[in-house]
Amino acid sequence: MTDMIRPFGTLDRREVVAELLRDREDLLLVTGLGSPTYDAAAVEDHHANFYLWGAMGGAALMGLGLALAQPSRPVLVITGDGEQLMGLGGLATIAVKKPANLSIVVLDNGHYGETGMQTSHTGYGLKLPEVATACGFAESVEIEEMPGVEHLRGQLHGNAPGPRFASVRIAPTSPERILPSRDGVRIKNRFRDHLGPF
Amino acid sequence: MENQAGENQAGENQAANWPDDVYAVFKSQGIQQLVYVPDAGHARLIELAIADPDMQATALTTEEEGIALLAGAWLGGQRGVLLMQSSGVGNCINMLSLTNTCRFPLLTLVTMRGEWAEFNPWQAPMSKATQSSLENMGVQCFRLEDQAEVAQTVDAVATQVFAGDQAAAILLGQKLIGKKEWSR
Numbered sequence: 138m139t140d141m142i143r144p145f146g147t148l149d150r151r152e153v154v155a156e157l158l159r160d161r162e163d164l165l166l167v168t169g170l171g172s173p174t175y176d177a178a179a180v181e182d183h184h185a186n187f188y189l190w191g192a193m194g195g196a197a198l199m200g201l202g203l204a205l206a207q208p209s210r211p212v213l214v215i216t217g218d219g220e221q222l223m224g225l226g227g228l229a230t231i232a233v234k235k236p237a238n239l240s241i242v243v244l245d246n247g248h249y250g251e252t253g254m255q256t257s258h259t260g261y262g263l264k265l266p267e268v269a270t271a272c273g274f275a276e277s278v279e280i281e282e283m284p285g286v287e288h289l290r291g292q293l294h295g296n297a298p299g300p301r302f303a304s305v306r307i308a309p310t311s312p313e314r315i316l317p318s319r320d321g322v323r324i325k326n327r328f329r330d331h332l333g334p335f
Numbered sequence: 336m337e338n339q340a341g342e343n344q345a346g347e348n349q350a351a352n353w354p355d356d357v358y359a360v361f362k363s364q365g366i367q368q369l370v371y372v373p374d375a376g377h378a379r380l381i382e383l384a385i386a387d388p389d390m391q392a393t394a395l396t397t398e399e400e401g402i403a404l405l406a407g408a409w410l411g412g413q414r415g416v417l418l419m420q421s422s423g424v425g426n427c428i429n430m431l432s433l434t435n436t437c438r439f440p441l442l443t444l445v446t447m448r449g450e451w452a453e454f455n456p457w458q459a460p461m462s463k464a465t466q467s468s469l470e471n472m473g474v475q476c477f478r479l480e481d482q483a484e485v486a487q488t489v490d491a492v493a494t495q496v497f498a499g500d501q502a503a504a505i506l507l508g509q510k511l512i513g514k515k516e517w518s519r
Contacts, residue, residue: 167407187410192433195403199433202404205368205391206411226396230404234393321437328410335412 146306169196169216178317184331194224204239232273237298246309269302276301354379356486368415376446376512398423399430417443431472441502451509
């Protein structure tokens with residue numbers, strides 16, 4: 138970690154996710170593999186949660202397909218910096234489609250937390266919000282304090298058009314793993330039953 | 336004989352319009368999202384999708400995005416289709432874990448490069464590996480060489496896919512699409 142050029146964030150990832158999902162109402166959630174999936178499950182195993190346990194790089198794109206199919210509902214993707222880095226091109230695809238109801242939140246600890254805390258590209262200095270801005274996101278921010286997270290939570294349910302991107306600078310911790318179901322067929326059908334009938 | 340010739344003529348005209356016929360099948364199958372990395376063989380379908388106010392047409396930077404995007408669309412209650420060329424199949428491999436593990440329906444039309452009268456040898460390796468790669472990841476393949484069969488096959492396969500949560504690819508042979516014309 139000595140080669141990490143950015144200082145660590147300080148926010149607690151579980152507090153951040155709990156705030157984003159507070160009074161979530163009709164919000165639909167997709168989580169990227171690893172800790173974001175555990176963070177969401179730690180708040181509530183909600184039927185409008187779809188947890189990824191793989192398909193690295195796909196979380197934001199799943200959010201796009203969902204947001205286009207359900208334009209009247211807020212769609213939130215919570216993922217990690219490593220997961221989003223694997224799908225950087227997806228930010229371009231999302232920005233071109235301009236889904237007003239889609240928000241991508243990266244919990245950025247600058248590391249690959251699942252594999253031994255190796256430094257990620259954001260740890261080496263890459264700024265994901267600037268990538269999202271360059272792609273053409275309607276809004277793109279970096280958040281370092283809880284009031285910023287609270288403001289973002291309000292925006293998820295607000296009328297200002299997205300897509301919006303936020304990088305939330307969290308501390309590189311690994312809290313207790315809260316493991317939701319890994320049965321993808323079940324989680325998929327549960328989500329559709331909750332949202333449908335289709 | 337005249338009559339027979341006339342029928343052949345009509346048959347050829349119908350075959351030449353295969354993209355329009357396929358698009359009509361997309362609509363009758365309730366497909367509302369069409370996602371693509373362009374290929375000359377898909378040009379007409381892409382044009383029709385972009386012009387259709389009831390179709391979400393999404394350009395991708397890489398084909399694997401389409402696998403994830405269509406899974407999200409299905410979660411949200413919509414059917415979609417992915418258009419790509421054979422080289423793009425290689426980009427999809429790990430993302431097909433999502434399709435496979437969660438049994439998401441997947442309908443993809445793959446235009447084959449690297450075979451019939453192919454000028455560019457760089458297309459050949461992935462071309463040869465296209466069908467086996469898809470099958471290795473649990474995607475059933477239907478290969479076509481005759482334009483007249485395309486629309487009816489898309490209809491039949493789409494029914495299997497969306498009614499039965501199956502993953503399927505329709506491989507459109509390069510002979511069917513036509514030799515790529517090179518100019519300089």
